[in-house]
Amino acid sequence: MTPVVDAIHLAKATRLPMQAKDVVEVEAGRGIVGDRYHGTRHRHVTVQSRETLDEAAVVFGSEVPSHLTRRNITIDHGVVPRDPGSRIRIGDVLLEAVRVAAPCKLLDDTIGAGAQGALRRRAGTVFRVLEGGTIRVGDPVELSSPEPRRE
Numbered sequence: 001m002t003p004v005v006d007a008i009h010l011a012k013a014t015r016l017p018m019q020a021k022d023v024v025e026v027e028a029g030r031g032i033v034g035d036r037y038h039g040t041r042h043r044h045v046t047v048q049s050r051e052t053l054d055e056a057a058v059v060f061g062s063e064v065p066s067h068l069t070r071r072n073i074t075i076d077h078g079v080v081p082r083d084p085g086s087r088i089r090i091g092d093v094l095l096e097a098v099r100v101a102a103p104c105k106l107l108d109d110t111i112g113a114g115a116q117g118a119l120r121r122r123a124g125t126v127f128r129v130l131e132g133g134t135i136r137v138g139d140p141v142e143l144s145s146p147e148p149r150r151e
Contacts, residue, residue, distance in 0.1 A: 003078040003141040009067045010035035018067045026093045028132040042098045046071040047080050048124030060118035068110045071124045075141050080125050089142040092133025098126045
């Protein structure tokens with residue numbers, strides 16, 4: 001079964017609460033319009049898996065809400081590629097992995113003590129945007145997309 005976008009979140013600035021969205025516009029080389037990382041060099045979009053968050057919840061001993069991890073896109077299942085250069089496609093948008101999204105200490109404040117440790121190696125991946133477009137909740141996700149689409 002093909003994974004789909006389960007949730008979309010963004011924040012207008014660092015430390016501001018994440019806001020749920022049903023649809024976002026994503027610009028190539030820039031990121032999600034309206035997000036705090038829009039226009040940064042490489043950290044355009046972060047992607048995590050609900051399946052992986054559920055694994056972290058077992059270690060943590062309590063639910064790990066997707067919006068509190070501060071990641072942009074949560075897919076319903078599957079393993080988000082972590083190796084630099086790996087590509088995924090979400091709807092029209094083509095993303096290339098830059099690095100693992102390391103969990104920060106802020107997670108212990110927002111989710112609870114021990115959340116940062118529970119999310120280690122489960123906190124998703126940072127991507128750059130190669131091809132922009134629209135991402136909607138429910139969009140299909142191709143977790144392995146080695147070549148960009150040719151128009």
